Amino acid sequence: MNEMQRSEQGTATGCTCLNVPRAQRLMRDAGLDLLLANSVFNVSYLTGFIQHHWVWDGIQHFMDRNVCRDEAKPLAGFCLDPSKPPFLACNPWVIRHNFVYPAVEIVASSLPSRGLHDNRFAFPPLEYAVHALRERGLEVARIGYEETRLPVYYLDRLREELPRAVFLPADNLFWQIRAVKTPEEIRRLREAFRIATQVYRDTFAMMKPGVALDDIARMQMARAHELGGLWYFNHLWVHQPGAAWDPPPDYRLQPGDEGGCDLGIYYQGYGSDFGRTVSLGPIHPDTQRDYDSLRAVYEAMIEVAKPGNSGADLFHAAQRAIQKYRGGRAAGCLGHGLGLECHEIPALLPTETEALEENMVVQIEVGSHGPPRNSFLFLEDAGLVTAHGWTPLTDLPQDIVVIE
Amino acid sequence: MNEMQRSEQGTATGCTCLNVPRAQRLMRDAGLDLLLANSVFNVSYLTGFIQHHWVWDGIQHFMDRNVCRDEAKPLAGFCLDPSKPPFLACNPWVIRHNFVYPAVEIVASSLPSRGLHDNRFAFPPLEYAVHALRERGLEVARIGYEETRLPVYYLDRLREELPRAVFLPADNLFWQIRAVKTPEEIRRLREAFRIATQVYRDTFAMMKPGVALDDIARMQMARAHELGGLWYFNHLWVHQPGAAWDPPPDYRLQPGDEGGCDLGIYYQGYGSDFGRTVSLGPIHPDTQRDYDSLRAVYEAMIEVAKPGNSGADLFHAAQRAIQKYRGGRAAGCLGHGLGLECHEIPALLPTETEALEENMVVQIEVGSHGPPRNSFLFLEDAGLVTAHGWTPLTDLPQDIVVIE
Structure with missing residues (x-):
């Protein structure tokens, strides 16, 4: 309750x-x-x-x-x-x-x-x-x-x-x-993101070789609850590069593992949804290269996530960056609105031509799964559309999280 | 997963x-x-x-x-x-x-x-x-x-x-x-109940003066997950007799507290649902008296929960026991079927005249909230209808749980 x-x-x-x-x-x-x-x-x-x-x-x-x-x-x-x-x-x-x-x-x-x-x-x-x-x-x-x-x-x-x-x-x-969110909705979203950010920090602190994914899930449940939130999903796919996405819950982390994590925390009905890429040990140069190109797509979308532009503008900005930085290789879902539900409008689609307004929430989400590493790399963030542009709801850095 | x-x-x-x-x-x-x-x-x-x-x-x-x-x-x-x-x-x-x-x-x-x-x-x-x-x-x-x-x-x-x-x-x-449940459904229900029974034992072991209800909820989440289940609800209303039902999550247990607990654990889609009454310290004689009368209603329903009888028969058996042992004071919900959903048929209603069959699951649930103690006392169990009668899905004793 x-x-x-x-x-x-x-x-x-x-x-x-x-x-x-x-x-x-x-x-x-x-x-x-x-x-x-x-x-x-x-x-x-x-x-x-x-x-x-x-x-x-x-x-x-x-x-x-x-x-x-x-x-x-x-x-x-x-x-x-x-x-x-x-x-x-x-x-x-x-x-x-x-x-x-x-x-x-x-x-x-x-x-x-x-x-x-x-x-x-x-x-x-x-x-x-x-x-x-x-x-x-x-x-x-x-x-x-x-x-x-x-x-x-x-x-x-x-x-x-x-x-x-x-x-x-x-x-x-x-x-x-x-x-278009009210101040109270924004307050609740901020609180969900604040709790989730703390749970992420605790997750990264716990990720060491030998720790099982299931143990992390249990820590997240208890920690989210302790911070006043409700844990509603966890997706943790950190494992040896090239292994099937979705390791079993009893998989124990190993040096050299790569992948990402995504976490959903409710606060008074409003849910967080953002994710990061993780590397256990030094980042492989191919991984960093692929990630940098995703980051470029992400930045290109943020650039246009402002009042007057539309979901279609974000979609097209992403497509241009995909051509420029990724040689046309797709960059995942691209994103969605967020609020009471995990997926709301605006969609980031060529058909989404209505102008963004202040106090809309836009999730930006890029990911990639392919050779040579075949790790699923991921960067997902939500931000508020303000008069001055898109401002993120979490202060968690966007870089690959390196677990020493 | x-x-x-x-x-x-x-x-x-x-x-x-x-x-x-x-x-x-x-x-x-x-x-x-x-x-x-x-x-x-x-x-x-x-x-x-x-x-x-x-x-x-x-x-x-x-x-x-x-x-x-x-x-x-x-x-x-x-x-x-x-x-x-x-x-x-x-x-x-x-x-x-x-x-x-x-x-x-x-x-x-x-x-x-x-x-x-x-x-x-x-x-x-x-x-x-x-x-x-x-x-x-x-x-x-x-x-x-x-x-x-x-x-x-x-x-x-x-x-x-x-x-x-x-x-x-x-x-x-x-x-x-x-x-009418298949062997696989019964296997899953048994597993959900096995996990929940263990979580109850851990809960009773943790319940001491000074412990907050929220801390117990977090232990339950983590423990259910560790045992292969999914925690989906917890209701713990142990507090000083006469206080409002539903103490706040930060309520800390005190000597003399009374009340009950109810817990839902999923296992492969099938959920447990049973509950018990708890007393922190010796049971007050009025509490024991009220509880005994609830127990008599519960036993009267179990007696007729067999193939050929109906939900209506259970309802009427309960009404007779309510008259005999409780002077007509109601004894709560009485119960319901259980399976993929927490509430299935048979209902325990005068209109539920279809005969029970083997491999139906019947939840029996009695409760009371009234003077002089104004604690909510509760006994809830699920059992399988077999040729030989109703057999419970948990081995947790039905007595009031006394926390020393």
């Missing part, structure tokens, strides 16, 4: 992660009266309520299972009309241990419970959501829903209960709103 | 977790040619492929993000006709590090890639699934889908691509098939 936020300063609507003016502008442009969220990420975003891992599919189900067979996910609504408060339709058990923005109305326990369903599931949050929509006079509203996340049954039931409402797919709208 | 299984013995279809005869019988009864899964649990169940936590929403998205904006979940199909192999429609990156049953056909990388979509998501697994369905001659099939989990967009696209197929909701069918 240490990643939960128990209290925080509210804005006018009490929502400190939701970018309210941006949401209102984009909803107005799309002609939407309400955004209805059901994914763990967008419910968190609209209400402040954060649930990781087992809890979303777990406690919700858990607590209602003996009343009605229930797989229900919470549903959250954000109204364009500021006189209609945002709501969270949810089993009361789910929010028992969680922070929710003060302005969000919890619609759950106040409603009468229905009877048992014979060997069937039931969905209290759906009924609560319908109730909340009616209370807000949204029977004839235009409602944006998450078309790639909302389960079929939910939309069927909503349409049945609100036949005069218009339901419109709004996944991309959610992505667009979330692309 | 230590929870992944890299190799295993196959059955005729290569599927060792899927209960093939039961699936075929229930599909035939329901008139289904194909079961189509998209949830992490049912995809795992049909294909052997296990992904926890970030990986499902992460790596899938991650690897395709720079090709096409992608939120796609894998789709898996199991055909009634044994001449048509099961399939997994999936981005190749996702299965790169994962075990999949040998009989399952991977439909992904062999297909030509589509172009980029302008600032929109795209769903390779959907296209691959359509391809697999066509290849199996299922254009006019009856296809069961997960109505409470399949996103709206997926069904819309499938209907568009396969206008002559009939799509039928099949969530309950999945639950019913999964209710």
Whole structure:
């Protein structure tokens, strides 16, 4: 529970992660009266309520299972009309241990419970959501829903209960709103990166010949937790050059090993994602050469990661640097946005032509796996787009980490 | 990755977790040619492929993000006709590090890639699934889908691509098939419980006045991982009697503390879930009295947890014991099935009238929170339904754990 936020300063609507003016502008442009969220990420975003891992599919189900067979996910609504408060339709058990923005109305326990369903599931949050929509006079509203996340049954039931409402797919709208971060989101990202940076330093200090990758993973879990974060992934692929990527967990480091590491730490719902290349002993000249060319691609992208340029501009800058410094050899994923989810917009793609704005987060990520060494070399960093350009979220040096 | 299984013995279809005869019988009864899964649990169940936590929403998205904006979940199909192999429609990156049953056909990388979509998501697994369905001659099939989990967009696209197929909701069918466990599923559950039992013993050994709950959580994470499991939840609510349930993570144990603990450990996709009550120092007589009455409810349920009886029979046995031993005071959740998910059928409900069968798993769970002590007392165990009755999956004693 240490990643939960128990209290925080509210804005006018009490929502400190939701970018309210941006949401209102984009909803107005799309002609939407309400955004209805059901994914763990967008419910968190609209209400402040954060649930990781087992809890979303777990406690919700858990607590209602003996009343009605229930797989229900919470549903959250954000109204364009500021006189209609945002709501969270949810089993009361789910929010028992969680922070929710003060302005969000919890619609759950106040409603009468229905009877048992014979060997069937039931969905209290759906009924609560319908109730909340009616209370807000949204029977004839235009409602944006998450078309790639909302389960079929939910939309069927909503349409049945609100036949005069218009339901419109709004996944991309959610992505667009979330692309520009609020100060509170940036604070959480910074904290996730601060914790992860410390865990990286501890990792490098622990990496010695004879140490097993699994032992490092366990140290990372415990250390992240100790620092107030939640460890959510570790990928450590340091091994003899040329060996298959992904050594087994009991692999013990040897002198001359090369490779990289990537680590994900959550802090209050926001995750770190950055990685480095490691060499156990002096860096092989071929490795340094390949790495330098990746670094040149990385620098070329950072150069254009500023307001007014687009993801496409970063993509094209990378392609030019790939030609110039790597003879056309690819340089991996290139990068992505980052926030509540590990991969958000902007994508770094030729199709991503919308201008970057201040307070977007851009992950820049280059990697290479090929002859003569066949080690996977990697450099990944996230930075904030500011008026003055891209500023990294970690102070960990970008050079290859040399373990003596 | 230590929870992944890299190799295993196959059955005729290569599927060792899927209960093939039961699936075929229930599909035939329901008139289904194909079961189509998209949830992490049912995809795992049909294909052997296990992904926890970030990986499902992460790596899938991650690897395709720079090709096409992608939120796609894998789709898996199991055909009634044994001449048509099961399939997994999936981005190749996702299965790169994962075990999949040998009989399952991977439909992904062999297909030509589509172009980029302008600032929109795209769903390779959907296209691959359509391809697999066509290849199996299922254009006019009856296809069961997960109505409470399949996103709206997926069904819309499938209907568009396969206008002559009939799509039928099949969530309950999945639950019913999964209710009777295969030997491989039971092996995994036993292993999850073995690891969790050891972590509990280590927890009790660590619980002394002055130790913070958070320190115990970190030990559990590292220890579970060391034993080959994956820690996925910890709930430890030991504190002074009468204090609010859920002490803060930095709460330090004190003499006289009471409460309980619950712990979830995954092993190869299957999770433990059992808990105990703890007393720091001698057990207060009121606590023992309340606990004994809970124990009597627990024993009354175990007595009837055998083939031929139903979840309703367990529910009613509990109600009788609640009257007799607790003067009608409720005894918590009572319990649930357990397997790939923490809460499966059978539910312990008056509506759950289907007979228990051998190799079902029944969780029995009693708890109480009330005057005069206002500690939350708890006893939770899972057991296998055998011809000879309910046999527990852990050998941890059911008594209150006394910390001297």
